[in-house]
Structures are given as structure tokens and as C-alpha cells.
Amino acid sequence: MLTALETGLKGGQWFSLIDKVYAPANLRQAWTKVRDNAGAAGVDQQTIALFEQNLEANLANLSAGLRTGSYRPAAIRREWIPKLGSQELRPLGIPTVRDRIVQTALRHVLEPIFERTFAAQSYGVRPQRGAKDALRRVDELLKAGQVWVVDADLKSYFDTIPHAQLRARVAEQISDGRVLELLEAFLAQDVLGELERQNEAEPFAGTPQGAVISPLLANIYLNPLDHLLAARGSRDGALRR
Numbered sequence: 001m002l003t004a005l006e007t008g009l010k011g012g013q014w015f016s017l018i019d020k021v022y023a024p025a026n027l028r029q030a031w032t033k034v035r036d037n038a039g040a041a042g043v044d045q046q047t048i049a050l051f052e053q054n055l056e057a058n059l060a061n062l063s064a065g066l067r068t069g070s071y072r073p074a075a076i077r078r079e080w081i082p083k084l085g086s087q088e089l090r091p092l093g094i095p096t097v098r099d100r101i102v103q104t105a106l107r108h109v110l111e112p113i114f115e116r117t118f119a120a121q122s123y124g125v126r127p128q129r130g131a132k133d134a135l136r137r138v139d140e141l142l143k144a145g146q147v148w149v150v151d152a153d154l155k156s157y158f159d160t161i162p163h164a165q166l167r168a169r170v171a172e173q174i175s176d177g178r179v180l181e182l183l184e185a186f187l188a189q190d191v192l193g194e195l196e197r198q199n200e201a202e203p204f205a206g207t208p209q210g211a212v213i214s215p216l217l218a219n220i221y222l223n224p225l226d227h228l229l230a231a232r233g234s235r236d237g238a239l240r241r
Contacts, residue, residue, distance in 0.1 A: 039094070041096070121230065125218075126219065
């Protein structure tokens, strides 16, 4: 993907990306991942099986909508699920199948760009990385004589990421206005659900857990903190997972 994108790189800024998002080959690969991940239907009640019944036309419509700018994401279906080890409920956002495909295609384009900037000690939801890699690194540090491990958690992190600052982080490298508008449309999606806690809703913050693009956006926003910790002498920075 980086090879395909290189012609759109000027002065550290990436241009001409939207055509890579709506490319039929990219959307088809995105569909394959969404199909393999299974998952429930969104607010439109369209299941993966129903989408697949008219697959070619559905993918062509998505490509045309992204190309012409007429594509608009649907609302997100909100479910509240038990939080492990707690009496609290964790919010889960379920986009429609078509929106999951577009988010996956968008992630295919953005992820290789931002992966080059992510801190080495960041392991969470990244290609070829995971919690076991972080644990192996912790084990290496302990065997090397390090004796302190600090475990910290950001409360409701996904739901509190400020949109303005997140957009600014993305715009540091992405200059394709169509891609930025598409990302903005996903951040502005309505959330529907019987258990939606309207008094806790924050229209200018949050990217839903359960959305395909959310883990990448979460890493983009937190990346400066990872580098700051490393620059200030924290051993291996923050081993984030």
C-alpha cells in the first residue's frame, strides 16, 4: 500500500488518497475481512449474508458513492455489554456492514502511513503485534534488572477522545480533503440504542468501540504521549497494549 501511495507524498503530507479508498480491489479485500470477522447487523438490519447476496452491486455502489462524494455513513447501533471484573457496562458501537467495509478500506490506506510514526513500545491493536509481545518485552526488562511495572488505565478512553485534537493529529500527515471529510463523517455518526445514556453523550468526543477505524484513531491520538514518555527517560517508554 505504501508503494501505491508514494506518488501522493509531498513535503511530508499525503495527497490523493481517496481513490485508493474506493478502489474496487481495496473494497473487495475490506469486504473479505468484514465477512471473516462476522459480527451483527447494524441499524439497517442488513446482515453479512444479506449483503453478500448482492455482493457485486453492493461493492460497486460503495465505490461509486465514495468516488462521487455521495456516500454517507448510517447511525451506529449501541449495545451495552458487561465489563470484565466490574459491575459497570461497556458501550459497544455496531456500524452497518457497508460502513464496516468502508472503514476497513479507509484503514487499509491510513494505517501504513501512521504505522511508520508509532512508537516502538506501542503494541495495542497494531499489525503483527499484540499483548503477548508486550508481555515478552516486560519479561526482557525484568530479566535485565528493571524492578518497577506501572499498570495504568485511561477511563472511557475511546469515548472521550476529543475530535478537534484527533483531527489535528490526522491532518499533520493527511492533506486529502475527501479523506478528512470521510473521517469526519464517521466521527459525527449518530448513536442509536435503547440503553443510550443521553446525559453522558459528548458530541465532540469519542470514537465508538466496535468501529473498525477506532483502534487506529486511538493509537494516532495517543502516539505523542508514547514518544514523550520515551524522550523523558522512561525505560522503553510506555509499554502500551
